[in-house]
Amino acid sequence: MSPQGxxxxxxxxxxxxxxxxxxxxxxxxxxxxxxxxGYDKRALEDLHCLVEHTAPMHAGEEVFRHGEPFAAIYAxxxxxxxxxxxxxxxxEQILGFFLPGELIGLNGLYTARYPCDAVALDTVxxxxxxxxxxxxxATRLPGIQETLFRLMSKDIVNAALLGxxxxxxxxxxxxxLNLSDRFAERGYSATRLHLMMPRSDIxxxxxxxxxxxxxxxxxxxxxxxxxxxxxxxxLRSPERLKHLARCVLQQ
Amino acid sequence: MSPQGxxxxxxxxxxxxxxxxxxxxxxxxxxxxxxxxGYDKRALEDLHCLVEHTAPMHAGEEVFRHGEPFAAIYAxxxxxxxxxxxxxxxxEQILGFFLPGELIGLNGLYTARYPCDAVALDTVxxxxxxxxxxxxxATRLPGIQETLFRLMSKDIVNAALLGxxxxxxxxxxxxxLNLSDRFAERGYSATRLHLMMPRSDIxxxxxxxxxxxxxxxxxxxxxxxxxxxxxxxxLRSPERLKHLARCVLQQ
DNA sequence: GGCGGGTTTTGATCCGGGTCAAGTCCCGGC
DNA sequence: GCCGGGACTTGACCCGGATCAAAACCCGCC
Numbered sequence: 001m002s003p004q005g006x007x008x009x010x011x012x013x014x015x016x017x018x019x020x021x022x023x024x025x026x027x028x029x030x031x032x033x034x035x036x037x038g039y040d041k042r043a044l045e046d047l048h049c050l051v052e053h054t055a056p057m058h059a060g061e062e063v064f065r066h067g068e069p070f071a072a073i074y075a076x077x078x079x080x081x082x083x084x085x086x087x088x089x090x091x092e093q094i095l096g097f098f099l100p101g102e103l104i105g106l107n108g109l110y111t112a113r114y115p116c117d118a119v120a121l122d123t124v125x126x127x128x129x130x131x132x133x134x135x136x137x138a139t140r141l142p143g144i145q146e147t148l149f150r151l152m153s154k155d156i157v158n159a160a161l162l163g164x165x166x167x168x169x170x171x172x173x174x175x176x177l178n179l180s181d182r183f184a185e186r187g188y189s190a191t192r193l194h195l196m197m198p199r200s201d202i203x204x205x206x207x208x209x210x211x212x213x214x215x216x217x218x219x220x221x222x223x224x225x226x227x228x229x230x231x232x233x234x235l236r237s238p239e240r241l242k243h244l245a246r247c248v249l250q251q
Numbered sequence: 252m253s254p255q256g257x258x259x260x261x262x263x264x265x266x267x268x269x270x271x272x273x274x275x276x277x278x279x280x281x282x283x284x285x286x287x288x289g290y291d292k293r294a295l296e297d298l299h300c301l302v303e304h305t306a307p308m309h310a311g312e313e314v315f316r317h318g319e320p321f322a323a324i325y326a327x328x329x330x331x332x333x334x335x336x337x338x339x340x341x342x343e344q345i346l347g348f349f350l351p352g353e354l355i356g357l358n359g360l361y362t363a364r365y366p367c368d369a370v371a372l373d374t375v376x377x378x379x380x381x382x383x384x385x386x387x388x389a390t391r392l393p394g395i396q397e398t399l400f401r402l403m404s405k406d407i408v409n410a411a412l413l414g415x416x417x418x419x420x421x422x423x424x425x426x427x428l429n430l431s432d433r434f435a436e437r438g439y440s441a442t443r444l445h446l447m448m449p450r451s452d453i454x455x456x457x458x459x460x461x462x463x464x465x466x467x468x469x470x471x472x473x474x475x476x477x478x479x480x481x482x483x484x485x486l487r488s489p490e491r492l493k494h495l496a497r498c499v500l501q502q
Numbered sequence: 503g504g505c506g507g508g509t510t511t512t513g514a515t516c517c518g519g520g521t522c523a524a525g526t527c528c529c530g531g532c
Numbered sequence: 533g534c535c536g537g538g539a540c541t542t543g544a545c546c547c548g549g550a551t552c553a554a555a556a557c558c559c560g561c562c
Contacts, residue, residue: 085411087498093415107411109404115411115501135397139390146386152403153360159410160336160358160366164344165458168549199510207416209550214511230510230558247338250366419519450540460520465541481528481540504562511556518550526541532534 046137047144052128053077063104063118063126070108072128076100079124080196082205083116094205096158097121097197099182105131106152121196162205166248171206172216173241174248176226180235191238195231297388298395303379304328314355314369314377321359323379327351330375331447333456334367345456347409348372348448350433356382357403372447413456417499422457423467424496427477431486442489446482 054074057063063074063081074081076098083095083104095116098104108114109131138145166174176193184190195202203210217233220226225241227234235241242249305325308314314325314332325332327349334346334355346367349355359365360382389396412425427444435441446453454461468484471477476492478485486492493500 085415085501087415087501089498091498095411107404107407109400110408115408135393135400139393139396142386142390145390145396149360149386149399149403151361152400152407153358156358156403156406156410157361157366159407159414160346163410163414163458164336164338198508207414210510211512211551212549215549218511247340247342250336250338449538461539462521462541463519466519469541506561507559509556509558511554513554514552516549516551518548519546520548521546522544524541524543526539528539529537531536 046140050129050133050137054126054128057120057124057126059120059122061120061124063120063124064108064114066114066117068114070105070112070114070131072130073103073105073108073134074118075103075127075129077125077127080121081118081124081126082121082197082201083118084204085116092204094201097179097201097205099186101186102182103151106148106155121201161248161250162207164248168206168208168212168216170245170248171208172213172220173225173245175202175206176233176235177238177241177245177249180238191235193233193235195233297391301380301384301388305377305379308371308375308377310371310373312371312375314371314375315359315365317365317368319365321356321363321365321382323381324354324356324359324385325369326354326378326380328376328378331372332369332375332377333372333448333452334369336367343455345452348430348452348456350437352437353433354402357399357406372452412499412501413458415499419457419459419463419467420470420495421499422459423464423471424476424492425499426453426457427484427486428489428492428496428500431489442486444484444486446484 057079066085078100081098081104083098085093085095087093096104104118105114107116134144134148138148161174179193179195180190183193199213200210203213206213217226217228220241221228225235225237225244227236308330317336329351332349332355334349336344336346338344347355355369356365358367385395385399389399417425430444430446431441434444450464451461454464457464459467468477468479471492472479476486476488476495478487
């Protein structure tokens with residue numbers, strides 16, 4: 001069991017009802033907009049009206065499917081979600097893993113259809129934002145527009161990093177550090193990570209073979225960089241990992 | 252010499268002054284917004300005031316540089332631009348090539364600094380849009396906001412494609428077809444392409460060695476798929492290329 | 503506790519594409 | 533016209549990581 005009990009839930013397990021505005025905002029990708037930009041009650045209520053909390057989904061269930069009309073984006077509330085594309089040959093390509101507070105679906109905008117599937121990796125709850133409504137709201141609340149712009153921009157930068165030609169070591173080190181940062185941002189330990197996904201998903205995401213991931217993790221462990229126990233990973237030397245990943249992380 | 256005379260200029264060489272609104276709009280990435288959404292004069296004038304046409308830049312000159320504060324996005328008016336990242340090791344990684352009418356710089360939003368360099372591949376003229384001003388305008392003109400959202404979304408999808416693990420053949424076929432589509436959209440021939448960039452840039456962009464690009468192009472030629480003469484490429488069988496690239500292009 | 507399926511590890515082998523090293527071609531300058 | 537340097541091609545060889553195969557592990561279930 002991880003220190004977090006193996007379950008991603010943020011900020012706290014009991015925050016499951018609709019809660020008050022404060023609670024709502026700390027959980028969601030738009031949190032900063034609401035909390036720091038000081039919008040009036042009216043505006044916040046608009047955002048609230050627009051959000052639907054979905055019923056929990058279980059591992060393997062699909063949030064949306066490739067080809068479905070793009071209608072909404074989703075913020076993860078609890079659990080972890082992966083996005084993937086299945087190509088003509090039936091090969092799966094994993095595009096990303098999403099933690100609580102992160103947004104999925106923005107890539108559907110361009111073609112007006114989702115270009116990938118989004119799949120729950122464990123039990124997941126989500127907030128659904130109707131995109132047409134959200135973009136109207138964004139014209140009234142510049143903070144929302146900016147947040148959306150920034151999030152999309154971030155996705156572009158991230159995707160570019162994944163696309164670079166890096167070695168297996170560089171990729172895996174960068175992957176661990178990236179997860180570490182994102183966990184830390186959400187109040188979890190930065191050095192004790194619980195990987196929710198099977199090795200094969202990590203491998204696929206990094207465009208490596210599962211065997212390679214296994215081997216590199218073992219080597220990292222033998223070198224004292226990390227300690228692996230099943231899906232628990234303890235980063236023993238984030239510094240040395242950072243050095244390995246320096247080209248990927250860039251600055 | 253290409254049928255276009257080797258120079259990308261759109262819509263016409265003499266359209267170099269500020270021209271009238273009609274002219275301006277057909278040249279620019281926001282063209283559709285202006286022409287089809289039927290904004291009033293006032294709104295279009297706002298967009299006009301915001302744009303600055305830059306002086307021509309020559310091959311090798313930089314539009315913006317990695318690390319500079321993000322202040323504006325640029326639409327290519329004439330010529331071709333590449334974006335690249337130089338990593339710690341000094342290795343260059345090319346992120347994209349941009350034709351007239353395409354936008355660069357949106358990826359700078361996230362960190363408020365440009366995450367890459369943008370370099371002219373030949374003689375280039377640009378339109379500069381101050382981003383703070385543009386985003387204010389976007390709150391008044393939903394079409395602008397939507398265009399920006401869509402363009403960023405497109406970049407995310409494209410970046411993801413580049414990131415997939417595809418063979419050299421798949422990559423190169425997809426690259427040629429992608430260029431073909433983008434040239435065609437702009438009124439150039441879809442089957443006779445003039446590659447402005449050296450082989451080494453193509454290779455780098457596709458994460459291949461220049462030698463591999465050379466060999467694959469030759470094999471494509473031997474198989475009757477294309478005809479290569481220096482930087483002129485004639486697509487003889489777009490259909491068979493599409494079949495090769497089907498996994499990358501995905502429908 | 504023992505059985506069965508999925509996940510992970512480990513070892514052996516293979517191959518696509520990278521690297522290295524020569525050419526060859528092309529074009530611009532004198 | 534000749535020379536020089538960059539871009540491109542071609543061939544020989546090599547290596548990182550994929551693939552194949554088999555074992556070990558893990559956990560839920562009867």
